[in-house]
Amino acid sequence: MLEKELQSRTPMGVIGILQETGSLPMQYHPHKLSGKFEGLWECHIKSDWLLIWQQNDTELVLIMTDTGTHADLF
Template identity: 45%
Template sequence: MKKFLEVAEKLAHEKPLGPKYRNRRLVGNFKGRWECHIEPGWLLVYLKTDQEIIFERTGTHSDVFK
């Protein structure tokens, strides 16, 4: 949980995530959302608006994209 909170805090304060997080904009069914790797094998999908960040999915690749 600590690693999730570290990522959430960086996103909330608009701090860049380092390359190890592999933060990227998604396409297709997830267009408009972002994905980052909290750890290898632990993904977070989120939506950024001007006023909030909505954490939509977290888990393994197969959990998130099934």
Template identity: 45%
Template sequence: MIYEVIWTSRFKKSYKLCQKRGLPLQELKDVVELLRTDQALDAKYHDHELVGEFHGTRELHIRPDWLLCYRKNQGILTLTLVATGSHSDLFSK
């Protein structure tokens, strides 16, 4: 299965911040490609579902403090990229 990738406005903003920080965006692109093509993720990514207000969203670790939050809809084959950044970027209020 191949998923259509959708970038939320929040993801677009957080992606630009990652660019400014000089993070290696190819690592993000590589993991998005694994998700898009429905390939198994290595355990190093610590992929897991979030709970509470983030229920229905999954999170994985590109690096120890660089996360990707996403949603997969298998019914209509969409991969929605919700946000990327550090723990404090994503979960601090």
């Protein structure tokens, strides 16, 4: 189980969860962004490692836009 948890804390692990379920568990703090990032979603892969993506809620279309720290992205 530990190995699966470690794999899910990588960008590909998080993307895999999104592909399988269309959403992320709350442990990743998924939320919609606003302002110039309106329409995009963000989650925390780790405490200061973020993934930003666009998601169409009517069908599973994921467009990964960026990954990095808060300082890198904002």
